[in-house]
Amino acid sequence: MSTHAVGQSHVSTAEPKAGFGSVLWDWLTTVDHKKIGKMYFSAGFFFFLLGGIEAILIRLQLMYPENTLVSGSTFNELITMHGTTMIFFAAMPLLFGLMNVIVPLQIGARDVAFPFLNALGFWLFLFGGILLNLSWFMGGAPDAGWTAYAPLSTQYSGSGLDFYVLGLQISGAGTLISGINFLVTILNMRAPGMTLMRMPMFTWTTFIASALIVFAFPPLTAGLFLLMFERIFDAQFFNVAGGGNVIIWQHLFWIFGHPEVYILVLPAFGIISEVISTFSKKRLFGYTSMVFATILIGFIGFMVWAHHMFTVGMGPVANALFAVATMAIAVPTGIKIFNWLFTMWGGRIQMTTAMLFCLGFLPTFVMGGVTGVMLAAAPANYQYHDSYFVVAHFHYTIIGGVVLGLFAGIYYWWPKMFNKKLNETLGKWMFWLFLIGFHLTFFIQHFLGLQGMPRRVFTYLEGLGLETGNFISTVGALLMGVATILFVINVIYTHLRADLAEADPWDGRTLEWATKTPIPEYNFAQTPKVRGLDPLFVEKTKGNGKIIPAEPLGPIHMPNPSILPFIMAFALFIAGFGFCLHSFYESNVIPFTIAGVGIAGTLLCMFLRSVIEDHGHHIEPHDEGMDKGVGA
Numbered sequence: 001m002s003t004h005a006v007g008q009s010h011v012s013t014a015e016p017k018a019g020f021g022s023v024l025w026d027w028l029t030t031v032d033h034k035k036i037g038k039m040y041f042s043a044g045f046f047f048f049l050l051g052g053i054e055a056i057l058i059r060l061q062l063m064y065p066e067n068t069l070v071s072g073s074t075f076n077e078l079i080t081m082h083g084t085t086m087i088f089f090a091a092m093p094l095l096f097g098l099m100n101v102i103v104p105l106q107i108g109a110r111d112v113a114f115p116f117l118n119a120l121g122f123w124l125f126l127f128g129g130i131l132l133n134l135s136w137f138m139g140g141a142p143d144a145g146w147t148a149y150a151p152l153s154t155q156y157s158g159s160g161l162d163f164y165v166l167g168l169q170i171s172g173a174g175t176l177i178s179g180i181n182f183l184v185t186i187l188n189m190r191a192p193g194m195t196l197m198r199m200p201m202f203t204w205t206t207f208i209a210s211a212l213i214v215f216a217f218p219p220l221t222a223g224l225f226l227l228m229f230e231r232i233f234d235a236q237f238f239n240v241a242g243g244g245n246v247i248i249w250q251h252l253f254w255i256f257g258h259p260e261v262y263i264l265v266l267p268a269f270g271i272i273s274e275v276i277s278t279f280s281k282k283r284l285f286g287y288t289s290m291v292f293a294t295i296l297i298g299f300i301g302f303m304v305w306a307h308h309m310f311t312v313g314m315g316p317v318a319n320a321l322f323a324v325a326t327m328a329i330a331v332p333t334g335i336k337i338f339n340w341l342f343t344m345w346g347g348r349i350q351m352t353t354a355m356l357f358c359l360g361f362l363p364t365f366v367m368g369g370v371t372g373v374m375l376a377a378a379p380a381n382y383q384y385h386d387s388y389f390v391v392a393h394f395h396y397t398i399i400g401g402v403v404l405g406l407f408a409g410i411y412y413w414w415p416k417m418f419n420k421k422l423n424e425t426l427g428k429w430m431f432w433l434f435l436i437g438f439h440l441t442f443f444i445q446h447f448l449g450l451q452g453m454p455r456r457v458f459t460y461l462e463g464l465g466l467e468t469g470n471f472i473s474t475v476g477a478l479l480m481g482v483a484t485i486l487f488v489i490n491v492i493y494t495h496l497r498a499d500l501a502e503a504d505p506w507d508g509r510t511l512e513w514a515t516k517t518p519i520p521e522y523n524f525a526q527t528p529k530v531r532g533l534d535p536l537f538v539e540k541t542k543g544n545g546k547i548i549p550a551e552p553l554g555p556i557h558m559p560n561p562s563i564l565p566f567i568m569a570f571a572l573f574i575a576g577f578g579f580c581l582h583s584f585y586e587s588n589v590i591p592f593t594i595a596g597v598g599i600a601g602t603l604l605c606m607f608l609r610s611v612i613e614d615h616g617h618h619i620e621p622h623d624e625g626m627d628k629g630v631g632a
Contacts, residue, residue: 083146108191128171179213268405280347389449440476571601
């Protein structure tokens with residue numbers, strides 16, 4: 001990146017932008033990993049709020065027996081949109097936001113390997129989410145559940161399913177691009193001295209999650225293509241009467257769907273490792289075993305998709321194999337749990353908000369793991385299947401594992417992302433409200449499931465013994481809603497009141513805390529030299545407290561901003577929207593014309609990207625505002 005090539009522009013984009021138009025243009029065209037990370041975070045949090053509102057409506061409907069707050073069809077739309085939104089458009093982009101900002105900093109890089117593709121990945125995710133949610137205003141949202149099982153999704157669902165298929169296709173392409181980008185970035189752009197076994201755990205877990213994305217998203221893409229062809233072009237992939245097989249969809253979906261749990265939870269594991277180590281003032285216990293446990297979880301997690309299909313009728317041999325493999329995941333996961341406990345043991349623990357979320361995460365995720373082992377037993381699974389027991393287990397894993405981990409990472413890295421520390425008092429109130437609300441909501445659902453309450457039903461009769469449990473569950477959900485509002489208040493309060501945070505407010509151990517606040521466009525004026533695991537801690541204890549540069553101060557090569565990723569993603573949105581219109585017209589002329597315009601726009605953008613020479617620009621050492629070196 002630092003090589004000075006012929007024909008490169010010397011225009012720096014480091015100058016501050018002024019005026020709304022300039023600021024908007026700056027964000028629309030940015031390829032800076034830090035800004036893209038913030039955009040992922042902001043959009044992901046918006047979808048998190050949207051999915052949360054849908055969840056509260058679901059719980060309000062189930063608060064009382066025979067409630068009539070929403071109709072059965074609206075309830076189906078709400079559970080479909082809640083699941084789809086939270087998995088694809090909230091949890092993943094929130095994690096991608098942290099990955100984008102933090103991973104290049106942790107490995108001492110100036111950006112990701114493909115900044116243009118990074119921007120394209122974000123815009124594809126955003127326009128995919130917008131297309132999905134347009135369905136609310138275009139004849140109704142998808143209503144076949146977030147798993148969209150055939151033939152429910154092919155023969156008995158309305159136009160909303162088209163928005164589901166096309167929205168997920170577009171956003172899925174963005175996710176795949178981002179996964180490849182992180183893999184290449186981590187493999188090729190680590191600072192000198194940062195061997196694989198010196199990488200921070202968050203970078204390691206991002207690496208394994210990215211590898212899972214590369215292998216798990218193509219089956220989903222293939223399945224969605226088949227679904228699209230069945231719905232739009234009357235193909236017969238899943239139609240039994242036409243020679244199709246509905247089980248194909250289930251296999252394709254869960255070959256993606258089960259690794260997806262680990263795509264979400266592994267980065268959360270990485271966050272927990274970083275936060276516990278920092279606030280215990282100790283090196284992470286058993287680092288090597290943590291790395292291999294991460295790899296093992298990723299590998300086994302990919303191989304056990306069929307435990308979602310025990311009741312399909314695969315037979316006892318297949319059920320037994322997938323049951324044993326599923327239970328085996330408990331071994332590397334247990335290694336991680338014990339290593340986190342040993343890291344805290346004897347440490348000087350600081351009870352920050354981020355640390356509280358880690359402490360809340362540990363028992364909660366263990367409970368999700370225990371019920372996971374119960375569900376992995378195929379005979380028992382026949383009893384639990386499609387009951388609220390599964391709902392409780394799933395949310396203990398995803399909220400207890402991913403969301404609590406996410407909030408730990410948000411409070412921990414907020415000063416690095418947004419230059420200010422979130423208010424700790426408000427943060428602790430938010431933590432306790434969220435944790436108590438969570439357990440009130442979902443712990444009781446285990447017993448509702450054991451009592452026989454089926455999932456995906458919009459009401460239940462009085463006198464079945466389900467009233468108290470559902471009432472408590474709804475009260476808990478409302479508490480979680482209040483906690484989320486408190487987080488929003490914290491963000492607003494912090495950014496109105498607080499001063500700029502210090503560059504290293506937590507006495508951190510890894511390279512991201514070695515950068516200035518705000519972080520310069522180029523991250524590091526000189527690429528740092530890494531001399532051990534926890535490189536900043538190494539320099540604090542064995543050096544002079546400053547990172548040693550691995551290169552002399554010189555011109556820094558940076559990519560130019562571009563509007564093409566935005567236009568390309570918008571063109572794909574137009575194409576997807578055109579295909580979604582097929583059920584609104586008797587003839588396909590208008591829908592396919594619109595889709596054709598969108599596809600042509602996408603191809604034109606690809607052509608322009610191929611023929612326009614863009615060599616980026618250089619920031620010279622004498623430029624105003626340029627940092628004078630890593631150790632300065």
